[in-house]
Amino acid sequence: MPIYGDIVAPAASSPLTVFIVEDESLVAMDLEERLTQMGYQVAGIADNGVDALNTLATLKVDLVLMDIHLRDGMDGVDVAGNLRKTSNVPVIFVTAHADEATLRRAGQTEPFGYVLKPFDERELRATIEMALYRHRAESRLRKVERWLATTLRSIGDGVIATDDQRRVTLINPLAESVTGWSCYEAIGKPLEEVLAIYGEDGVNETPSFYDEAMKAGVTIHMGENKSLRTKDGRMLPVDDSISPIRDDEGRINGCVVVFRDCTHSKQLQEERRRLETKMQETQRLESLGVLAAGIAHDFNNLLTVVTMNASLAKVFVAKESQVMRGLTDIQSAAERAAQLCNQMLAYAGQGPVAKEAVCINSLTRDTAQLLTTAISKKTALSLDLGDNIPKISGDRSQLQQVIMNLVINASESLQDLPGKIKLKTRYMHVEQARLDACRVGSALEEGDYLMIEVKDTGEGMSPEILARIFDPFFTTKFTGRGLGLAAVLGIVRSHGGDLAVESVSGGGTTFRIYMPTLVVPEESVAESNFESNTWLGTGYALIVDDEVTIRMAGQAVLNHLGFQVELAEDGMRGLEKILKQAVNYKVVLLDLTMPNLDGRDVYKLVRERMPHLPIIIMSGYSSHQATDLMNDGGPTTFIQKPFTVESIREKLVALLG
Known part of the structure; x- marks a missing residue:
């Protein structure tokens, strides 16, 4: 394209359109001719302000050449002022002379420039081109400003800008919403007043x-645990930075x-922290449960030797003898130790369970009568x-x-x-928040549950003690074993x-227990037990157990009950003996937990x-471990x-007849 000095001429394919407002026709015609020769297109000419405004309302032009002094009362300044309200078309004033006020x-x-009459063509071209360049630059700037304003309105953070005196110069809509300060109120206010x-x-x-930030010249993060005081006095957690x-x-x-309002993220963090704490508590209780169950199992194995031998020895000792009293004391102590083991199994959720439909109100009344002798008379x-x-x-029995x-x-x-203790039962709807705050970790869903509440007016517990009350063997009592509440937790879990x-x-x-309920009525279960202290068996019996002392004690007991007894020290040896069928076994006593091949x-x-x-x-565990095996239809x-001689005899009678 042609170049005139430092000025780039408009492209011939897209001539720029100019509108002329001039009340002297000769001057207007001269301008039109010059502009045409320069390569511009003249869109029209008006000799007064009213016609100029009416015509420009319907035309799209790139530039207006405006004479300041016009006839009919409205001068070029008035026309430019009205034109500025309705469009952003650039205006260049053309004048021969003007006073300072004008x-x-x-x-x-x-205006985008002045051209003095009489004007030089080169000067006119330069003024027009500079005006057009300036107009394009300002149009781009306005576009950027609109884009920036849209961005500030749409951004998910609050934004506040200030001058070097800490006065607010900009506040976006989100910042208005969070702080409670409108743009009209905030502009010019000290930053610390709007953003406290x-x-x-x-x-x-x-x-x-x-x-x-001003001294260091870098972005400063205001840190954690900061709160914004809104205009109405509310305190909101925020995360913010200043640059x-x-x-x-x-x-x-x-x-x-x-900055941003962190209320929701704080809630999510608290919820995540609560869930993590509950998960850790659940995992800790599960680990303690596994430990407690393992200890109970091993102790039950040891106690089996004591109870079998003591009960068997009592058969051969006179009832009135001192030895009989000693054996009775040994058996009684072993049975009490077994009860402690059962409490540990209950904590682990593996205690012996015989479930039936239970009316909790009747059970509570019956239990309350028993408790009158177990609690203080002042209670x-x-x-x-x-x-x-x-x-x-x-x-x-476990619920009791x-x-x-x-x-x-x-x-x-x-x-x-x-003091007072209140025992309360309710069938009620329980919200998820209450269930989430529970200790067992059963992950019950919101719904209707039976609630059992025990509330006292006692001394209460510190948070440190409260965190450990369900741990096995943890107690604040001088004589306590620390298994009572541990057993409660395990029983609730198993139910x-x-x-x-x-x-x-x-x-x-206050303790609150939430239990799922039945929708079917209680069914009466009748059990018939045949019992005889003189029953004796015949034939061969096999004992499969990895504990040598249990095998020896069991052999003595079964011999006493009339059986010829063979022994197997592990599951593989026991399986071999059974399947070989060298002996027709009348009954097999099979330990459930053994190394290599288990029961x-x-x-x-x-x-x-x-x-x-x-x-x-x-x-040594409960029947939970073998429920599926006992339900397979076999004897x-x-x-x-x-167990004792009497208890194994009862099982043999029930199994063999």
Whole structure:
């Protein structure tokens, strides 16, 4: 394209359009001719302001050449002012002379240049081109400003900018929403008034952050645990930073603060922290449960030797002898030790369970009568039993143990001082938030549950003690074993329920148990037991157990009961003896937990070949471990270690007839 000096001419393919406003026709015609020769297109000519405004309202032009002095009252300054309100077309004033006042008025319309009459063609071209360049630059700038304004309106963070005196110069809509300050109210206000950031010490820290950012010349993050005080006085957790604003020469002339309301993220963090804590608590309890169950199993194995030998020895000793009393004491002590082991198994959720439909109100009344002798006479025990309470599926004795342990624990917290214990039952809708706060970790879903509540007016517990009350062997009592509440937790867990505790030191304690209920009525289960102290068996019996002392004691007991006894020290040897069929065994006593090939695998392999062989499964754990085996239809029963001559005789009678 042609070049005139430093000026680039408009492209011939797209000539720029110019509109002329001039009341002298000769001057207007001269301008039109010159502009045409320069390559511009003249869109029209008006000789007064009214016609000019009416015509420009319907035309799209690139430039207006405007004479300042026009006839009919409206001069060029007035026309430019009105034109500026309706469009952004650039205006160049054309004038022969003008007084200072008129020029001052013209300047308020922000013209893009002046051309003095008579004008030089080169000067006219230069003025037009500069005006067009300036107009394009300002159009781009306005576009950027609109884009920036849209960005600030749409951004997910609050943004506040200031000058170098800490006065607010910009605030985006989100910042208005969070702070409560409108743009009209905030502009010109001190930053610390609009954006008041407080730490844990309750001091407005905004000025110090501003000074630090201005001094260091870098972005400053205001840190964690900061809160914004809104205009209406609310405190919101925020995450924010403050950065200096620099001009083109690098001088700092203000700052910009970017922040966001962290209320939702704080809630998510708290929820995640709560879930992590509950998961850790659940994992800890599960680990302790595994440990407790393992200890109980090993102790039951040891106690089996004691109880079998003591009960067998009593058969050969006179009832009136001192030895009989000693053996009775040994057996009694072993049985009490077995009860402790059962409490440990209950904590692990592996205690022996015989579930039935239980009316919890009836059970509570019966238990309360028993408790009158177990709690202090200064304790007032009251019942608040709800109406229309559905039954639950559970072990009656274990549920009674739960109520007794909680009430006795509450009575002991009163320290033999006057106090109250309230036992309450309700069938109620339980919100998810309450269930999430429970200790067992059963992950119950929001719904209707039976609630059992035990509330006391005792001394309460500190948070440190509260965190450990369900740990096995943890106790604050001088004579306690620390298994009562541990057993409660395990029983509730094994019944598919959940448990929550609220306690304040000096303000009493409340235990709440939530249990799923039955929708079917209680079914009566009749059991018939045949028992004979003179029953003797015949034939061969096989004992499969990896504990040599149990094998020896068991052999003595079965010999006493009329059997010829063979022994196997592990599952592989026992399976070999059974399947070899060198001896027709009348019954097999099979330990469930053994190294290499355990009792479960032995049982399944034997049942495939010999479905009618009577088998007694033995374990230091509860019958939970063998429920599926006993329900396979074969002649199978279960006996939990430790056991006596009488208890093994009962199992043999029931199995063999």
